[in-house]
Amino acid sequence: MSILAIDQLYKRYGRIEAVNKLSLQIERGMVYGLLGPNGSGKTTTLGIIMGILSPNSGTYEWFDGKYGNNPRRHIGTLLETPNFYPYLDAIDNLQLIAHIRKVKHPNLGEVLDLVNLSHRKHSRFKTYSLGMKQRLAIAAAMLGDPEVLIFDEPTNGLDPQGIAEVRETIQQIAQSGKTILMASHILDEVERICSHVAIMKNGKLLATGSVGAILSQDPMIEMACDDNKALATLLQSQHMVTKIEEKPNTLLVHFKEAIPPSLINELAFKNQLTLHYLAAKKRSLEAEFLEITQNPKTPKLLNS
Amino acid sequence: MLHLLQLEWLKWRRHRAFQIFMVAYAILLPAGLLLGKQLPDLPDPIGTTEVLFIFPTVWQYLSFVGNWVSFFLFGFLSIVMVTSEYSFKTVRQNIMTGLTRKQFLLGKIYLFGLLALLATLYYTVVALGIGYFHTDVIRWGKVWQNASYIPRYFLLCFGYMSFGLLVGFLVRRTGLALFLYFAYATIGELILRWGIHFQLIQNKTIHYYPIKSFSDLSPLPFQNLAEEFMRKEGFPLFLGQTEVFIVAIIYIALMIFLVFRRFLKVDL
Numbered sequence: 001m002s003i004l005a006i007d008q009l010y011k012r013y014g015r016i017e018a019v020n021k022l023s024l025q026i027e028r029g030m031v032y033g034l035l036g037p038n039g040s041g042k043t044t045t046l047g048i049i050m051g052i053l054s055p056n057s058g059t060y061e062w063f064d065g066k067y068g069n070n071p072r073r074h075i076g077t078l079l080e081t082p083n084f085y086p087y088l089d090a091i092d093n094l095q096l097i098a099h100i101r102k103v104k105h106p107n108l109g110e111v112l113d114l115v116n117l118s119h120r121k122h123s124r125f126k127t128y129s130l131g132m133k134q135r136l137a138i139a140a141a142m143l144g145d146p147e148v149l150i151f152d153e154p155t156n157g158l159d160p161q162g163i164a165e166v167r168e169t170i171q172q173i174a175q176s177g178k179t180i181l182m183a184s185h186i187l188d189e190v191e192r193i194c195s196h197v198a199i200m201k202n203g204k205l206l207a208t209g210s211v212g213a214i215l216s217q218d219p220m221i222e223m224a225c226d227d228n229k230a231l232a233t234l235l236q237s238q239h240m241v242t243k244i245e246e247k248p249n250t251l252l253v254h255f256k257e258a259i260p261p262s263l264i265n266e267l268a269f270k271n272q273l274t275l276h277y278l279a280a281k282k283r284s285l286e287a288e289f290l291e292i293t294q295n296p297k298t299p300k301l302l303n304s
Numbered sequence: 305m306l307h308l309l310q311l312e313w314l315k316w317r318r319h320r321a322f323q324i325f326m327v328a329y330a331i332l333l334p335a336g337l338l339l340g341k342q343l344p345d346l347p348d349p350i351g352t353t354e355v356l357f358i359f360p361t362v363w364q365y366l367s368f369v370g371n372w373v374s375f376f377l378f379g380f381l382s383i384v385m386v387t388s389e390y391s392f393k394t395v396r397q398n399i400m401t402g403l404t405r406k407q408f409l410l411g412k413i414y415l416f417g418l419l420a421l422l423a424t425l426y427y428t429v430v431a432l433g434i435g436y437f438h439t440d441v442i443r444w445g446k447v448w449q450n451a452s453y454i455p456r457y458f459l460l461c462f463g464y465m466s467f468g469l470l471v472g473f474l475v476r477r478t479g480l481a482l483f484l485y486f487a488y489a490t491i492g493e494l495i496l497r498w499g500i501h502f503q504l505i506q507n508k509t510i511h512y513y514p515i516k517s518f519s520d521l522s523p524l525p526f527q528n529l530a531e532e533f534m535r536k537e538g539f540p541l542f543l544g545q546t547e548v549f550i551v552a553i554i555y556i557a558l559m560i561f562l563v564f565r566r567f568l569k570v571d572l
Contacts, residue, residue: 047571050399050400051399051400051405052396052399052400052571052572053571053572054569054571069404070402070404072399072400072401072402073401073402074402075400077400077401079396079400081393083392083393083394083396083397084392084394084397085315085319085392085394086392087318087319087320088318092314092318095314096311096314096315097401099307099310099311099314100311100398100401100402100403101401101402102307102402140401
């Protein structure tokens, strides 16, 4: 079943095109990362699909239209900053959210345990630290067991411990089989948590696909010896090699398919080159991300 | 409707300004009138201060006090209840959590309607109470003679809150909204009416303004002033009995309509 279908969404602020003809399809059970630098249109996109911003054109549909024009009660959302009534405590704030969602017997204790806030449930929201506020927002999103969760930069502004806690919480939720849509500019976060990723820049979709598909580029081995030039010449004659990138002190060699590094070592040694560095590399999402966002004219991997 | 009112109750029951203003209203409304006991005898044609407290004139004088109290307290409160949803960003959160925009607005309108109703109920009880203890001979015909002040009082409260609703949703910032509310009501509209409108057209259309219509629901109890104005200008100082109902209701409807038109579309 389709959870969310976005079709040609377009939104602009004056001359700035915040979201430019964005189309996206999210299926049940996906953990979808919306990745892009700051100002790439991630939050605007989420704002539109959550009904707080109106698009200039384009459409979106939640749950195949199952819940009519108000599907948001079935979606847990944390957009940008946590927004609560500062003079109310955690319980009152959560009860208010449960009331809007029409949750009959809200699982308040359960969600507060999940985000580790039970000991502060009777403190007013304004007395919370930023990390606690963020965790309360996650608890609020989880109330009533919604089918989909949306997190926008969930670790923004948190200290290292807070980041770890929030990530762990989201990973737990993801493992429970919920559909998650998460916007982030932190690649590592997306790489760890998400199953699928869409990369945005300047409001445009540059690439989408499973994290695996975007990651499964040529296998690479990074190596170095005393004479890197000779090594490069040697490798260029090998049919397995597709590309050699010369780095300051090392060579990054791309292969058609994965080969054991020991073969390289053997080959080099036979040719009187002694390697002092040899490491198999996985192309990281970070590298992919930089490459894609810096060359917006080559939208490869679309729907791969 | 009940669901939305319950939601507003969850939002505001622990809000300090809300609590203080409710208590303040409960105290100021009777206290404002009873201050009249400190006054020396009034100038002609009123004479003694007794008229302030006896049936049927107690309705009129109490609503005159209530006019001022409501203008400040309920106007202020309605603005704060709208703009703090913006400053806490809870308006966004409410919508994202699952309220429709229409529900969000209706919640506020129902809330203000209920507050106006409660305020009116309290006004009625206080008027009956004060009247009962100050009128020597209670005759039911006299007691209810000015009872039309009850629906007027409701419209007056709801009118100020509708104006607060409009200003709050248009301006979004608490301080600026409060300033504009008070500045328009105290000076702005007077300039519009007397400074501009009256210079162009000298007839009763200078009264067809929102704040004027709300406050005319409870006109100044100075009859001689009104008569003198009538003699000089050739048209009355206050809107007529039925007229004032119509004008006030039209303005309330217009304000609510404008808020709907804006809020249903605007980016939050």
